[in-house]
Amino acid sequence: MGAESNESLGLLSVFLTGIPGLEAQYGWSSIPFFTMYIVAIVGNILIMAAVQEDSALPEPMYLFLSMLAVTEVGVSVSTLPTVTGILWFDAHRIDFDGCLAQMFFIHTFFCMESGVLLAMSYDCFVAIYNPLHYTAILTLSRIICMGLGVTLKSVALMAPLPILLRQLPYCHTNVLSHSYCLHSDLIQLPCADTKLNSILGFAIVLATFGLDSLLIVVSYVLILYTVMSIASGEGWWKALNTCVSHICAVLIYYLPMIGVSVMHRAAKHASPIVHTLMSSICLFVPPMLNPIICSVKTRPIRQAILTLFSCKRELL
Template sequence: MGVLANVTLSPLPFYLTGIPGLEAQHGWLSIPFFAMYVVAIVGNTLILAAVQAESSLHEPMYLFLSMLAITEVGVSVSTLPTVMGILWFDAREISMGGCLAQMFFIHTFSCMESGVLLAMSYDRYVAIYNPLRYTTILTLPRIVAMGLAITLKSVAFMAPLPFLLQRLPFCHANVLSHSYCLHSDLIQLPCADTTINSILGLSIVLASFGLDSLLIVFSYALILWTVLGIASKEGRLKALNTCASHICAVLLYYVPMIGVSVMHRAAKHASPIAHTLMSSAYLFVPPVLNPIIYSVKTKPIRKGILSLFSRKRILP
């Protein structure tokens, strides 16, 4: 009891891990990682600014894109302090409270991103199935309500995780396998039964990411069915082209996630670097590439971003 009381009163710190085997190259590795953070944060912020500034972009598709940009900025900002702290200053220690807070924000924004991708698939279905009533179905109040529902659902799902972990005793060397705190990593450390934590974590994954992915597939089945009903080949290609950017965003989000899951189960003895790179791809690739893809593939977004810079030049 004395040991448990001591652990509860004075929680042991956690120690994060950089890139295994490449510790000596952390200085050089910090350059591409910092560049990715700049691209992710600046790129998504530019999309938000363009949508806010251009009245022509105040349409459902671009409002949902703004939500996606917010979640990706949130994920990037959540991991930036510890990742760059390790690469720049070898700052591996993090308090229990700081680690649990980072875990909560990473998973909450990731869950929100999954929900927004589902909402965007519904948006694409409505745009193709009933284009004449598109703006009357997806009105601003309904879009705001969907955004609030996604946020509340994500917070409600993730809020119990840090509280359940906080009640457990951590009485060993708490070394994590990543440069940031994840629930799947943290439940391996307590010197107590974590069955409830594992069951809750799996239930959240199935109820959020699992269900969202199934509904996205179902939405695209309906979209494909609708597109096949379009008479002209040109019309079919035009309809599918409106989904191209969203399909890329879905693949960028779910393929690394599936890859991480497969690595943890089927390739447990793979190189630690391989595990680190796959986990990093899950958190870094979507925020970096999505703003680039949407800027290239979506002409109104590209024009909106260019108009932001042209306005700055005109201002005295």
């Protein structure tokens, strides 16, 4: 049976569940999801365009914001085809290889986002600890190397996941519990031992989100230690205000992830819709809120976006 399953793996399809209990309201449910996609994709593209167009912006901080925007567009675009396909066309089936590809891109971009947040915490530390040499330390070549390092690390860590899953036999009904393909879902499907996959997945979580979050905490301990050495209260506020956007980005990235982890352990018997919505928050909320926070809290970004729109109007 296992051999036959592997031979016909190219013909295997996966059934995506969607939103349990709201099947009759998919038309209405698509409105908030579509709105989140529009805000996330358009908002992050505007930030990238503003950083590229405004020559006064390309400092390290804004380049990192642009990198963060790229990862969030990647996460949103990775889930867009299946989520809208289910809500608009009731298209629940996806080819197995397509599912593996979607899983790879979702996890890779999500991992890259964590790495960029870590790089931004280092940026905040340098800006506060050594402001006079800020641009000398974070040169364009170093920023590019950091971005490439985050990208290569994410791709290298996530690449084995679809390869290992592709080698396993699948003999049962292939039903996933979300509107998109995640490794935690796919690993439940094979009718073979998946211990190696589980160990690798856990190691990747520790090497990315676990290590990144620990180093971000260390960065902020050093930042607070540096800020405490500043004599004036005005200096404290000015220093900490440098990191407000980054702190918000970290919170809206990690808090939903912690919430999902707690839900899976403490509320296993909760309604499936609760688990589905909590998991969706992890993927949909950060890309939607970050461009809003950047526009509100970062005045140069807001001005650059307004300038971008005014230039477009003049051209029209």
